[in-house]
Amino acid sequence: MSLSKLVLRSMKKNMKHYYLYFFALIFSVTLYFSFVTLQNNTEVWAAVQMSGTATAGFKAATYILYFIVLFFVLYANHLFMKRRSKEIGLYQLIGMTKGLIVRLLAVENILLFVGAVIIGMLAGFFSSRVFAMILLRVLEKEALVTMTFSTQALLQSMIVFTILLIIVLIQMAWMIHHVSLLSLFSAAKQADERVRRFSAFQMVIGFLGLILIVYGYYASTKLFDIESAGNLFINMIIILATTIGGTFLVFRFSVAFIMNTIRLKKKGHLSIKDVLALTPIMHRMKSNAKSLTLITVLTGVSLGVTTLSYIAYYSSEASAYSQVPGDFILLEEQGEEFLEKLEENNIAYDKIDYRLQGVTAAVGQLMSKKQQDNPLYTMEGTIYTIPLSDYQQSVPEAKLSGNEVILTNYGGYMAEMFPLEKDHDLVVSAGELEETFHVVDIHDKSVISGIVTAGGGGPIFVVTDDMFKSLTTQAALYPWHHQTTITLKSNEDIATAEKLYIQSNAGIITAVDDKGKTKQYTQSSYEGKRKDNIESLGLTIFTTAFLGLAFLMTTGSILYFKQMSEAEEERDSYTILRKIGFAEKDIMKGIYMKQAFNFGVPLVIGLLHSYFAVKSGWFLFGTELTAPLWIAMCCYIALYTIFAILSVGYYKKVVRQSL
Template sequence: MSLLDLSWRNIKRNFRLYTIYFISMLVGVVIYFTFSALMFNEDVVNAIQNKENYQMMIFLASILVFLFIVFFILYANSFFMKQRKKEFGMFLLYGMKERQVATMVFFETVFLSAISVTSGILIGGLLSKFFGAVLMNLMRYDNDISFAFPMEAIVLTILLFAFLIGIITIQSYFSVRRVQLVELFHAKEKMDKPFQFSFGFAILSIILIASSYYMITLARDTDLWKDHFNEILIATTVALIIGTYLFFRQFSGWILQKMSLRKNYFTGNNMLWISSLRFSIRGNAVNFTFNSLLSGIVIFTVGFIAVDYAIKSEVVKMEYPNHFAFSKQNDETQKQIEQIMNDSHPIIGHETITGIQTEKIPNRNRFFNYPEYYTEEFYLFPESQLNAIVDLRGVGKKVDLKDNEAIVLTRGVDQPTKYNESKHQITVLENYTFRIVEKIRYPLLSIPTNPNGDTGIQPSVLIIPDEVFHNLKEDYSLLSFEIYKIKDPKTSNDVSREIYDIVMKTKGAYYSAYIDMYSRDTESSSLILFSVAFLAVIALFALGSIIYFKQLREATEQREHYAILRKMGVRNKEIKRIIRKQLLFVFLPPLILGLLHSWYFLYYTALAVIKELPSLTMIIFSVMGLYVLTYLIFYVSSTSIYFRIINEKNT
């Protein structure tokens, strides 16, 4: 019999074990090809406004996806090889050489990889239409996406997974070399002895976790984080990791130890599942810690990116409220620009605002929290023109100023403030002094933009009474700006490019368009959310697989113990209850601690900061709910698999 025939027979004989490995490889191929296919799908690429930015981001994200898949598949292969140690030992005992066993494993890997890559590309191509539609929906585009199997994506997937097969072969070879013949004579590993737990370390775990949470709550209200950010971040992270480890190593073990001393310990099936957990808690502590921390990271990352995506469009709408705003052009050029707009995006409203540019005013700290974000010179506009823009936009509050009162307009980085004291004054144009009565977040002239997504410095704007402006304009030169409101501005990229090229022929001209930042921010945030969601799916699948592999190994080792229980008269119904309670302890504590970790991070980095959008809390709870649902599926399937394994007869 050749090694090739032997490899094929091994696959058929150990079908269940190979199925686990095959599914791991198949899922990896499906996820990677689906993701990379979107990079080359012509329908998707044509719909994207910033094509170069899209392809660069999707390429970098595909690398991260592949690295995650490599880690996951290598872990699955490591488990797969450990499960076959005795089989390899038998082959070596019968006279096969290590090189021959490694060659046999290589043939098996090639068989499984060829099937998984072929099937994965087929399934991934079918799924790419669905995920392409999801991406278009996230970007709020209406383009239809067709089924596609881009040749570039196929070649890239085959090459990368061929490289992965090479790594797997090397890993498998060293696994075969580590096999000792003496392992054949050990039916099972020695069971861990019950671990003695320390009440002091148990309390220390709670103190460390609570201290980490407390430090997170201080991030916004004290200067401690600002002055010692790196040190505090490292200390908080280390305390959280150590606290989580001690929680599972000591606190949970201490709880189980106390439960074993209660009077009802010998009632029902308590003794069976509690004693089993006490024996395995030492070996599971690292696994529980990893699951909890990974759960927290996944929930936090997806939740934070989802929040960022949700607020992005609102932020752009507030910070770039002008569909088009630019320096006044001559009559002929103005008609040309309006014709460009009306050809595809009819003009809904139009206002011309006229202001006066002041000299540079370097000391602006009294009015701006971040003066470096604003121009040193101010632009003075009359209150009537601000009120006209409020009518044009349909958003904002009209103002009514008297005498020497003035209002400073700011962007999102500055908080709105009302001033009741007369000391908040500003002198402009050499001898004109205004009393600042309010600072409001309402960009009259937003940050300058261009169709490539680059930005300039926010114009500093001062709103003054009409009478005062009327007197000033007689002595100073005026600057005029055209502000337009158009229909469906979210699809006006091409219009923006044409208008920008015309306006910027004049050196130093001002130009700003809502679509320039909307397309950049919406597309980038959508891509980040889409990529993170893919990574989260892989992480969830990897986490579920790790738990699954762990339970598979433990169930195989415990098979004889449950056989003894059956001989003692314990029925299958009772055994199922024992398994459910035992696995509930495996799933529930890491999940709860992971949810707590992520909630503290999300609340104090997002929800407590952005109070204008109460819907963000619902987004966070939705992400957590999906994660809990996924965990529940893992739990139910694991209990079913565990019960099936212990019912199998030893071979």
């Protein structure tokens, strides 16, 4: 029989195995080709107008995606080879040399790759338009996206998957040449590691794994505290080591030990559900600890990165408002022409005037007592004050007397990293005047432009009108003295007002800085700042979401593939159970519990990892945590649930066919 006929017969016979591997290849090619096609879509990038940094980030994402695809395909190929181990062993028993077997499987893999690449590229070509529309939607851009075939994307993908094919062939040849004939007949039943009897030492190690994870979570909550800021990198390494190491120990010992304890308490009176759930969970969790740890860590990392990116994107409006707390900001009584144009165009608006006066103070004096040895405690800087009557235009209920002050405009990452406390005294100076303020309250409401507060989020003191007058009598030189906040009454007028704002150059301000030098500043409008945030963060959230989807599909598919493999291994056991009288529903009860553990435990631990990772530094990315975190987690839970349902469906088919 010729090699070509043998290949065709082998592929026809192994179709039930091939479709799993074929799907993995098609999925990988589709993901990669759609992403590369989008990268080379000139119409999209003409509308997006990416910066050099964004372009570099998008290219880096392409390499990350390729490594995801490489990991996915190599694992699928490894699983596929294990499922065909008996067949390969039979080939050797009938006299076929290892070299001939390698050529046989190589031809099969080449045919599979060619078919998968053709189908995957077609699917990727059509899906790239969908992804392009999603990207433009995220960036709030309008552009006509046509079906444009990129020869550059085609060439790049062909090169990439040719390299991947060579790696897969090397992996396959290595497995065949370095595995004994006897081991081939038991390879499908081999797990990551041999299972041994439980001991007291293993119990202690399992408990240690839980302690390591808990410590990693606790350390993550203290990562950005002022006291540990100097050892940030070392603390991050410790957190990663303890959580990843603890996760491995939990899978290797803790879960298996708990399941074994439950089984021993039953004193041999095991139901069919226990036989099909507790015992397989005990052995699978312990023996497949390495792969489950990898899946859990990948889930946590991808979810954490996606969530942080979404927090930044979700908070783009709040971040813009902290910089521009009004539709338009006019500084130093400039912008009269803009106001006249608004009235000429019958655009109704509300106006609040804030008088500003700078003082010098060290806000570290408002930190807690345990933080007062920090250098920030005595570090002085310029802080602006506004009179109470101006502040009451936006906060009517505010009240002060004497030397009482309200600290406002203080929020975001500044408030999280450097928390300040009220009911503290604070010594300030303005020229030759020195006063002691008593802070009665701290507000996070943004009222003053980010230009004035040097980036936004900086504190502003609200003082009584009498105190403000005494501060303005000082001859100290501070650059800002007046701000006018304009808020339009109708959102329909925003587009017209934006054009008038640009035409009148109301956002170009000339002022004297604290060193006496004349400097020009550019004050954006709120809508302009919001769009800048959307454009800078939209591409990031799209890229990370795409990579997160790839990670999620990879880890979910791997779990699904493992369950399909286990179902085939346990087919004989189901046949025996059916023959002695157990109904399908009795067997499925144990399988339901088993699948809940196989998919639920890695997902839950991965969600916990990502939650504490995000919780430790989310405030560096935005102002809102709860909604983005829940949305991202729900997406991951939904997709894992789909994989679990597919896995249960496959088990049900195996159980039905077992009799």
